[in-house]
Amino acid sequence: MDHFINPDRITETFAYCLKSGLIKPDDDTSIVFYDFDQLKQKTKLLKQAFPENTLHTSAVKANPLIKVLEKVKDFNLGAEVASEGELRLVIKTGFSNDNIVFDSPAKTFQELEFALRNNIRINSDSFMELDRISKIKETLSSNSKIGLRINPQVGYGSIEATSVAGEYSKFGIPLKNHLNEILDYFLKYNWLSGIHMHIGSQGCNADLLINGFELGLKLIKEINQSIKNQDRKLEFIDIGGGLPVSYHHNLTPPDIKDYGNRIKNMFGLYELGNMQLITEFGRFLHANSGFILSKVEYAKHYNESNTIIIHSGADILLRECLNPGNWFHEFSVLNKEGKVKKSINTKKYHIAGPLCFANDIVARNVELPQVDEGDYIVIHDTGAYTFGMWSKYLSRPFPKVIGFDNSNYKIIRNRESFDEIIKFWT
Numbered sequence: 001m002d003h004f005i006n007p008d009r010i011t012e013t014f015a016y017c018l019k020s021g022l023i024k025p026d027d028d029t030s031i032v033f034y035d036f037d038q039l040k041q042k043t044k045l046l047k048q049a050f051p052e053n054t055l056h057t058s059a060v061k062a063n064p065l066i067k068v069l070e071k072v073k074d075f076n077l078g079a080e081v082a083s084e085g086e087l088r089l090v091i092k093t094g095f096s097n098d099n100i101v102f103d104s105p106a107k108t109f110q111e112l113e114f115a116l117r118n119n120i121r122i123n124s125d126s127f128m129e130l131d132r133i134s135k136i137k138e139t140l141s142s143n144s145k146i147g148l149r150i151n152p153q154v155g156y157g158s159i160e161a162t163s164v165a166g167e168y169s170k171f172g173i174p175l176k177n178h179l180n181e182i183l184d185y186f187l188k189y190n191w192l193s194g195i196h197m198h199i200g201s202q203g204c205n206a207d208l209l210i211n212g213f214e215l216g217l218k219l220i221k222e223i224n225q226s227i228k229n230q231d232r233k234l235e236f237i238d239i240g241g242g243l244p245v246s247y248h249h250n251l252t253p254p255d256i257k258d259y260g261n262r263i264k265n266m267f268g269l270y271e272l273g274n275m276q277l278i279t280e281f282g283r284f285l286h287a288n289s290g291f292i293l294s295k296v297e298y299a300k301h302y303n304e305s306n307t308i309i310i311h312s313g314a315d316i317l318l319r320e321c322l323n324p325g326n327w328f329h330e331f332s333v334l335n336k337e338g339k340v341k342k343s344i345n346t347k348k349y350h351i352a353g354p355l356c357f358a359n360d361i362v363a364r365n366v367e368l369p370q371v372d373e374g375d376y377i378v379i380h381d382t383g384a385y386t387f388g389m390w391s392k393y394l395s396r397p398f399p400k401v402i403g404f405d406n407s408n409y410k411i412i413r414n415r416e417s418f419d420e421i422i423k424f425w426t
């Protein structure tokens, strides 16, 4: 089964954008595309898989484009933010405050005060942060729901860099040796009303995610028992994101429906009444909804290697270049007119970016049909954690972004101008 947007669909998109002038081939050497229909479909699957009263948020870090956030909001999803910048983005987009979840291990006093004043849900990353919140709450009244992020310490997934629930993690409170303190804090602060966890992003299989969830439910039972005399119960469990997607057309990722069923069954077993579930998926919603087209500037053939230089490298595919082996995309080749190149006479190519360092290489030894100067490389499945990690190194302009659904195509972000670049460094 294909997970990425079909190459024929890409050809059609490219041809339309060329003809209508949305793409200017001399200037637009790299273009980001985003398919709103895919997002709609993923949203539908997500909502069907979970209990109806679940608050599903989209992790803004995965895809912070305002036009994408607007769709996320229109599809009745909330937003998970991890910095004041992201918080301001979603406020500007018009998300209602009770649909925003503010995570981050580095919230300042000012950021906490702003969130509390605006009744935005906060997941506190530490006891110290809870103490800050308590101090601020003495000075203002707030309806913010406050949760505590715990690290259930269930183990690492296959990608260490994105696994955050091992024995050690920079996030949350390690559960194993701090249970008593956690219980004390829930007794001390009667406004503390939920648990937050996030196991990892990509590389964590559904069993690992479910094991973490179960530890969270067990903890809630213990907390509820401990705060019983205060005549209250916890109100929410936020399970973070982390459901893996497939970057290989022939590999099947965990099924959201099965995952949702397992969550529902486990939830049922713990009889927690009408406690609310919150999710923060990023990759699941966005990864397969995007692709990048990058022009082949040069094709270099030496005895021992074929290297194509394209206009997308570690500036937009940071993890893929700096941590190869863990991150993967499939590639297709289009000719100047946008037709998919197919050939039985393939060659192995290194696909190199435009930046000035040796490992600015998106992928090595990729089997492709003959690639020529002026062709375009399609990098599939780039809707999450690509342009969101944009690097300013070498001061190259952020590419134009084209969003589409059905057969409507629109520039949803212009290519960065050189004036904007100069302003950034001034």
Ligand SMILES: Cc1ncc(COP(=O)(O)O)c(C=O)c1O
Pocket: 059, 062, 080, 103, 198, 200, 201, 202, 240, 241, 242, 243, 280, 281, 282, 283, 284
């Ligand atoms: C706290 C938190 N929530 C949600 C996410 C989204 O994870 P994913 O995109 O894998 O669903 C992340 C990603 O790192 C995260 O750190």
